[in-house]
Amino acid sequence: MDFSEQELKTAYRTMRHMRNFDEIGRREFMAGTLPGFMHMYCGEEAIGAGVCAHLSDEDYIASTHRGHGHCIAKGCAIEDMALEIFCRQDGLCHGKGGSMHIADLKKGMLGANAIVGGSAPLAVGAALTAKTRGTDKVSIAFIGDGASNQGTVFEAMNLAVVLKLPAIFVYENNGYAEMTGVDYHCGSGDIAARAGAFGMPAHKVDGTDYFAVYEAMAEATQHARSGKGPVSIECIAPRWYGHFEGDPQSYRTKEEIADLEKNRDPILLFRDRVIAETGLTQSDFDAIDAESLEHVEKAMAAAKAAPQPEPADLLTDVYEVYD
Amino acid sequence: MDFSEQELKTAYRTMRHMRNFDEIGRREFMAGTLPGFMHMYCGEEAIGAGVCAHLSDEDYIASTHRGHGHCIAKGCAIEDMALEIFCRQDGLCHGKGGSMHIADLKKGMLGANAIVGGSAPLAVGAALTAKTRGTDKVSIAFIGDGASNQGTVFEAMNLAVVLKLPAIFVYENNGYAEMTGVDYHCGSGDIAARAGAFGMPAHKVDGTDYFAVYEAMAEATQHARSGKGPVSIECIAPRWYGHFEGDPQSYRTKEEIADLEKNRDPILLFRDRVIAETGLTQSDFDAIDAESLEHVEKAMAAAKAAPQPEPADLLTDVYEVYD
Amino acid sequence: MPQMTMREAINHAMRLEMRRDPEVILIGEDVAGGRGCPVDDVEAAGGVMGVTAGLFNEFGEARVIDTPITESAIMGAAAGAALTGMRPIAELMFADFFGVCFDQLYNQAAKFRYMFGGQQGAAMVVRTMIGAGMGSGPQHSQAIYPIFAHIPGLKVVLPSCAYDAKGLLIQSIRDNDPVIFCEHKMLYGDKDEVPEESYQIPLGQARVVREGSDVTVVALGRMVKLAVEAAEALEEKGISTAVIDPRTISPLDVDTILDSVEETGRVVVVDEATPMCSMASEIASMIVSDGFSSLRAPVKKVTAPHTPVPASPVLEAEYAPTAARISAAIESVYAYR
């Protein structure tokens, strides 16, 4: 295996953080302490982790409504994210954005986005910045299977091809757009092929396999960083939970979900393979698990206790100056 | 040749009408008598004619800013069209639509459209009507090469595939979107392949060859009418004139245009082939030419002399009732 | 008379119209719910808010049509179907999403009748969800209807209670012009006496929710009940406040408003939308133009501020007008000399 122990531990910790963040967030949501919507990333962790492993703070990502995992992978502090999903004054967006708008520009995280397909054109814009400035930075758009049908996304792909921009379109095919299955909503059923027809390399990988995502992304970044234009990667990784918390999921079977948890847990798959192929042991991972759980619990508890925004904040930051 | 003489004469007359309508319209535009914009269809006549040869008044077409040819092929009366491009009171739209909005609902002509890509979703809607009512009618969207990049068009294709609608996407690849070449603006350069990736049969034909368009459309309508879902056809037929009258065309060479007029005139190509392969003669076609010219000149002259709308018309037909 | 929530009233209106007229179809994201999914015989969830629940089961997939996430194609498909004779109801899940699809409504459907010289309009309804109060954040909470009202060719309906919602929706479905029907997400649970049978409320007729002779309050959508609350509280202080609910903002029932202003000479307009170029501005400007001679005080607008809707529930509570702010405005115009 071509990874250092450090790299493997980091990847694992990232995914475990994601899992804990959303599971604890869910607990809080069900307890009524967390406002807004809660979209779980469970089952898809390997995508965000495998993709962002190739990025520095100077690279860009533009995310979705299901964005917590992307934020964590891109290096946002768990504490600041927790404050934001609780909409507290010291959150990354001072409580004005909330779960669906976490952004951290110092980290190259250009925002979760509550408009399906909204972030693809923005990612293309960040790629334009990279190209215009002559850097080798890349810009990633995360796009759901549902979002893959949105006109903005097709336009973004075409423009990236035409301008040969260092943009990478990462499709997170988790099987559903809200309650609607991908086999129904996606014309050809083949998201990657559709992207490929725009004239860019198009990969399709198992999104529950960290290493598969990592490999595809290694190729993609090399291509994009060297000025050859955009790439797309379709990652298939069914979600474990409903569209958002509160979705009764009457449209899928309990067996489907049980099977996913048992056989397609990206974190377990990672762990098993790494233990089989490297010197890392169960206890190495158990230690990370414990540390991560404590870390996330603490961040969430602190966030829950943190001060709310002041009423006057309602009126600030609409413009820099306006008069 | 599998066509009756009547069919061949009709096809030729349709194309000749289109040519005359736009050439005379252009003359009037340059003389300052015609308001608005003038988008010439010259060079592309075989597309509209070949496509609409398969349609009855109960089938639908949704057109573009370059829509005169489509209207003629779909059976709009030349007289009523002429009145409309002169924005006269008795025009098809009583002068409120003008050249870019000619519509004739009795003929299944759902409107030219001044929004690029605007008509594709509308055509899908008409196809939905056909399917919901259980008829075997089809609905055609005409789409330029430039329009092929618009998000609305991709969405329309996908929805038509998902709902298995009797929609036919006819791409008129005339080489340019305004001043921008198709090789530049279309990511893959292959419009048909992009359509095919949505999961529908995708044809690509020489759009200056009436018979090629006719054949592709025969297959397409059979497919769509029998409930098998949408089809796309890319027709390649470079335009002879600028984007609109007034475009100096500094971006292309005089030789390119001369070559088109000489070697890729769809009307001449049709005529030569039919004379070679059937009993029809030069003089048959000359007769149609003369008759068409007279017909169109007369319609244009009548339109130019016809009464303008009344000022009170400004306020009518915004709503059926509004109070 | 049975009690119904606004959610049920809206569902019921669609059900009755779909039974009555086979040309009425429903199209949108998850309006059935669960299409293409492993469980086949699923009870139609009917969208994220359950407003269309059960319609798929009654009317089947030919008339209750789930779509991909493709708002332009949904609106365009509805417009094209309407142009060819159907009566589609298209759902725009959150009105905030109009920005990805507005061309098909504003340049196409809204203009057909006019630009085609009266040949045909688009008899379609767009049902859409508006408003703040659920902690849904800046892109899912807007009251964007002033933009719809600005557009000639569109009609815009803004029901404030279940009874009105049912009658107005039935009317909208039968109307031959495109209607944007704005449902406030915080009103879905509100109950009202609603007849089982079909009835229509004409578009362009305001409802005088409350008579009053000192001050006229014109309130829109969710603001109506807050205005009534404020008016009732002020009764004790001896201020008699009329509350008018226009119910449809395009067309706007100018006469009912002006009649009341003639009596009171004092006006407060309450609108959850942001203030610039809003219905609050429209109504105030109509009054200063056509009711000036009656006016005895400045027209006060109580609206959201010129800001996006914040995600924080604490800030969101400051965002939309409250009964307290409405009361203060009523008192101030009442006291004006």
Add this chain to the structure above:
Amino acid sequence: MPQMTMREAINHAMRLEMRRDPEVILIGEDVAGGRGCPVDDVEAAGGVMGVTAGLFNEFGEARVIDTPITESAIMGAAAGAALTGMRPIAELMFADFFGVCFDQLYNQAAKFRYMFGGQQGAAMVVRTMIGAGMGSGPQHSQAIYPIFAHIPGLKVVLPSCAYDAKGLLIQSIRDNDPVIFCEHKMLYGDKDEVPEESYQIPLGQARVVREGSDVTVVALGRMVKLAVEAAEALEEKGISTAVIDPRTISPLDVDTILDSVEETGRVVVVDEATPMCSMASEIASMIVSDGFSSLRAPVKKVTAPHTPVPASPVLEAEYAPTAARISAAIESVYAYR
């Protein structure tokens, strides 16, 4: 001082800013013109109206970027580039096309600063063409800026002459918030004295085009010169008319308007946009709220009717306000007792 058309003034403003700041780029359909075409060394046509002519030749393809027909991607690319530090100028060829791409402006660029808690705004300009008068028909002639002004987070500029256009555009490019810069197609050819050098006009400062003590006319965009024409004609009849050009409608210079109203007590607002939820309504409602004590007559709005723009030039001439209609309105508020 040289004479420049508004077309030249706008071109010049971009040229100066692009020379000054390498982060300023221009992106849109045919802003270069001729890309991907057989003739390689073509002089950049600079769009259908020639407004960006020559910029491609000076600044090259990295900074003057032709695009496919893809407004959502253009606006999104500009927003994303702005969010990452560039200063893009994006061209929306006709403002009428906002309906296919507005989400990227109104939900994205306009809200970045607020919903990201002040981290960063989108320092971008959208240049776009508005207005009736060229016989361009219902989908290419609209004055759709009230919709832009409604949106918190956007600024909206509406120059009425070449001098203002240059100074306002330079200011807009340097502004750190998204600015929609609305160019009236019928003003491109209008000439003015315009300095060669760079200068800025602050956003939010109206221009008093003409002093007057009897009636205040607030006129927008192309309406300014018609208002001046009307005012001059009425001088003979002894009516002294002030004409105010807000120049930017968001932010709106409320003080300059109210100062004049304090003197005159009589107001006409002239706006080419359709009337409902328009800037005419906004300005009238602002006056009845904040200038009520000065008002001595109804505020008259002279606007387009609530209809689409007809293609027929004969009807189009009836559509937009004329000097005659403005005069009549001035006389009527002047005569009001």
